[in-house]
Amino acid sequence: MHSKITDTLKKHQLSVTDSRKKILSFFLQSGNALAHADIEHKSGTEFDRVTIYRTLQTFVEKGIIHTIPTADNSIRYALCKDECVEGHHHDDHVHFICDECGTTYCLDHVSVPKVKLPKGFKAAQTDLVVSGTCNNCEK
Amino acid sequence: MHSKITDTLKKHQLSVTDSRKKILSFFLQSGNALAHADIEHKSGTEFDRVTIYRTLQTFVEKGIIHTIPTADNSIRYALCKDECVEGHHHDDHVHFICDECGTTYCLDHVSVPKVKLPKGFKAAQTDLVVSGTCNNCEK
DNA sequence: TACAACAGTGCAACAATGTTGCAAAATAAT
DNA sequence: ATTATTTTGCAACATTGTTGCACTGTTGTA
Ligand SMILES: [Mn+2]
Ligand SMILES: [Mn+2]
Ligand SMILES: [Zn+2]
Ligand SMILES: [Zn+2]
Numbered sequence: 001m002h003s004k005i006t007d008t009l010k011k012h013q014l015s016v017t018d019s020r021k022k023i024l025s026f027f028l029q030s031g032n033a034l035a036h037a038d039i040e041h042k043s044g045t046e047f048d049r050v051t052i053y054r055t056l057q058t059f060v061e062k063g064i065i066h067t068i069p070t071a072d073n074s075i076r077y078a079l080c081k082d083e084c085v086e087g088h089h090h091d092d093h094v095h096f097i098c099d100e101c102g103t104t105y106c107l108d109h110v111s112v113p114k115v116k117l118p119k120g121f122k123a124a125q126t127d128l129v130v131s132g133t134c135n136n137c138e139k
Numbered sequence: 140m141h142s143k144i145t146d147t148l149k150k151h152q153l154s155v156t157d158s159r160k161k162i163l164s165f166f167l168q169s170g171n172a173l174a175h176a177d178i179e180h181k182s183g184t185e186f187d188r189v190t191i192y193r194t195l196q197t198f199v200e201k202g203i204i205h206t207i208p209t210a211d212n213s214i215r216y217a218l219c220k221d222e223c224v225e226g227h228h229h230d231d232h233v234h235f236i237c238d239e240c241g242t243t244y245c246l247d248h249v250s251v252p253k254v255k256l257p258k259g260f261k262a263a264q265t266d267l268v269v270s271g272t273c274n275n276c277e278k
Numbered sequence: 279t280a281c282a283a284c285a286g287t288g289c290a291a292c293a294a295t296g297t298t299g300c301a302a303a304a305t306a307a308t
Numbered sequence: 309a310t311t312a313t314t315t316t317g318c319a320a321c322a323t324t325g326t327t328g329c330a331c332t333g334t335t336g337t338a
Binding site for chain 2: 304306
């Protein structure tokens with residue numbers, strides 16, 4: 001019997017450890033994006049801060065999670081879709097950060113439009129982040 | 140006789156001080172976006188690290204510079220266009236970060252497209268950041 | 279299951295980045 | 309010129325991120 005969590009780790013050639021299982025479960029439970037600090041709070045003293053840094057880094061490299069840029073010096077991380085693999089992400093959806101509650105959403109069904117760049121500029125990745133009020137916080 | 144720098148500070152109701160003049164001049168000279176660390180390097184020991192933090196914060200609040208989100212935990216700052224005033228920015232252009240040289244460009248003539256959000260989501264601000272190779276670094 | 283090889287973790291020490299309060303200095307207003 | 313106000317530097321502290329290394333846990337093989 002294999003849980004979904006164990007399967008995901010194995011699929012990406014990672015040893016199955018307590019911290020990885022737990023951190024991955026946080027993402028699955030939450031549904032939304034998490035910052036390093038969120039994970040630190042959720043896990044209490046269960047494992048070391050350094051382990052969280054290394055786990056997040058490993059997950060990003062393996063294509064399990066992706067980063068979401070912000071203007072407040074706190075990277076958010078969210079689960080990738082199945083197509084993401086090591087070294088090549090396919091997360092071309094819009095992200096939304098709520099100014100009220102701070103929740104960060106992957107808007108999986110809103111895709112990032114192509115932009116026409118000036119001569120000589122070659123795009124490798126495009127991030128579109130919208131901030132405002134989410135559907136939970138609206139009046 | 141008033142310099143452009145002094146004028147800009149006065150226009151935004153700021154006292155004209157050495158550090159503000161110097162930091163603003165860095166932005167005017169560079170043309171591109173600067174991170175806190177860039178300013179710290181350019182200024183050497185001329186003024187305190189805390190003063191740089193406070194000056195950048197003040198400039199953002201007053202609409203002299205705007206922030207550019209990144210996925211590497213290092214906010215970049217760039218000069219605003221003239222229309223930006225306290226509490227209300229008008230920097231709806233695309234930003235480009237070169238993976239080779241690290242330079243961050245304001246693509247003033249490439250505007251951010253409107254995106255259609257799911258029901259209940261209200262956009263206040265939209266940031267579009269492209270990364271890749273700039274026209275200086277291509278091939 | 280037992281063992282060896284390997285990978286991941288915790289800890290400690292450190293570096294970098296950001297924040298706050300307060301007295302001294304600079305600037306602006308009178 | 310004097311006063312009122314704002315800004316700065318400093319010190320102290322908090323938070324965030326990085327690295328090396330010994331120890332522990334995991335995996336694959338017998
Ligand atoms: Mn996402
Ligand atoms: Mn810009
Ligand atoms: Zn919200
Ligand atoms: Zn470049």
